[in-house]
Amino acid sequence: MDIVKQNHHEQQSLCMTRPSYRQGGKLTAVKVYTVCDESVHLIISRVPAIKLHSELCTLCNRFGDVTRCVQVPNYETEESFVETYHVQYARIQSARYAKKQLDERAFYGGVLHVCYAPELETVEDTKQKLIQRRKEIVTRIRRRCESHKR
Numbered sequence: 001m002d003i004v005k006q007n008h009h010e011q012q013s014l015c016m017t018r019p020s021y022r023q024g025g026k027l028t029a030v031k032v033y034t035v036c037d038e039s040v041h042l043i044i045s046r047v048p049a050i051k052l053h054s055e056l057c058t059l060c061n062r063f064g065d066v067t068r069c070v071q072v073p074n075y076e077t078e079e080s081f082v083e084t085y086h087v088q089y090a091r092i093q094s095a096r097y098a099k100k101q102l103d104e105r106a107f108y109g110g111v112l113h114v115c116y117a118p119e120l121e122t123v124e125d126t127k128q129k130l131i132q133r134r135k136e137i138v139t140r141i142r143r144r145c146e147s148h149k150r
Helices: 051-062 092-102 122-147
Strands: 041-048 066-071 082-089 113-116
Touching: 041 051, 041 092, 041 122, 051 082, 051 092, 082 092, 092 113, 092 122
Parallel strands: none
Antiparallel strands: 041 082, 041 113, 066 082
């Protein structure tokens, strides 16, 4: 499967206009993810090209069950001497956690960039993602109703 760089794979610039009371410990870009934007498929770019496949896969396994961890050949990058990987998780929650933990993380002298790749999903993957999201919403509503009854 050929993976081609998409516009949403680009790292956005940092938000410099956020009020100080809303700014956390570090500057971040403003990005809102919908259920359609999230995915069990992650693209991890800026991995130093020094044969780090097993190290990256081991790191990714810390955040959940990885079903696929492969290098993406011929992926367009701005920098030389870096590689890009496609990592697929078994569960969307694992992919969310991994993206949050790995994005902008220092790794063997490089700084990783992680983005979702929903374009790699099958119809069945998308269906399962939407079913899971519906379950999460129902659970949140039940918890909220129970807390209001007390």
